[in-house]
Amino acid sequence: MLVRPKSGILDPQGKAVERALPALGFDGVANVHVGRLIELDVDDPTDLEAMCEKLLANPLIEEYEIQTEPAAE
Amino acid sequence: MLVRPKSGILDPQGKAVERALPALGFDGVANVHVGRLIELDVDDPTDLEAMCEKLLANPLIEEYEIQTEPAAE
Numbered sequence: 001m002l003v004r005p006k007s008g009i010l011d012p013q014g015k016a017v018e019r020a021l022p023a024l025g026f027d028g029v030a031n032v033h034v035g036r037l038i039e040l041d042v043d044d045p046t047d048l049e050a051m052c053e054k055l056l057a058n059p060l061i062e063e064y065e066i067q068t069e070p071a072a073e
Numbered sequence: 074m075l076v077r078p079k080s081g082i083l084d085p086q087g088k089a090v091e092r093a094l095p096a097l098g099f100d101g102v103a104n105v106h107v108g109r110l111i112e113l114d115v116d117d118p119t120d121l122e123a124m125c126e127k128l129l130a131n132p133l134i135e136e137y138e139i140q141t142e143p144a145a146e
Contacts, residue, residue, distance in 0.1 A: 002110050004110065004112070017111065017113070020128055021124060021128065024124075024127055024128060026124055027116070028115060028117060028120075029113055029114070029115050029120075030113070030114045031112075031113055031114045032111070032112070033111070033112045033113070034109060034110070034111050035109070035110040035111075036107060036108070036110060037075050037076070037107070037108040037109060037110045038105070038106070038107050038108075039077070039104075039105070039106045039107075040091075040102055040103070040105040040106070041102070041103045041104045042099075042101055042102050042103075043100070043101030043102075044101060047099050047101075050099070051094060051097075051099055051102075054097055055094065055097060
């Protein structure tokens with residue numbers, strides 16, 4: 001699952017990165033957003049949305065995106 | 074960029090999620106790993122690898138994956 005700060009919500013980690021990169025010599029960087037990447041194996045992928053709502057994301061300030069791939073054997 | 078704990082490196086956030094989910098009634102979850110998702114606009118995508126090495130990831134304990142997409146106009 002990918003969890004991102006909602007647009008319009010303060011993203012202090014993103015701002016910190018955006019300020020730090022030019023100081024390291026990287027210019028031309030904008031719109032930095034820092035979120036979370038959560039990877040897991042689950043028996044029932046229909047649980048994933050509820051997991052995000054209840055634990056993995058804060059739906060007030062974050063949005064999430066669920067990506068699934070078939071089980072690797 | 075996707076930043077993940079290297080396999081074999083302790084992932085306390087992943088372990089915490091793995092323990093919390095069954096307590097919320099979600100069973101059948103395994104191999105939870107929590108990493109970071111960093112999104113940004115950059116003029117020169119060849120800078121991205123150096124950005125990861127120098128700031129965005131800790132190469133000692135994390136691995137990173139760079140995904141690019143063309144600029145949206």
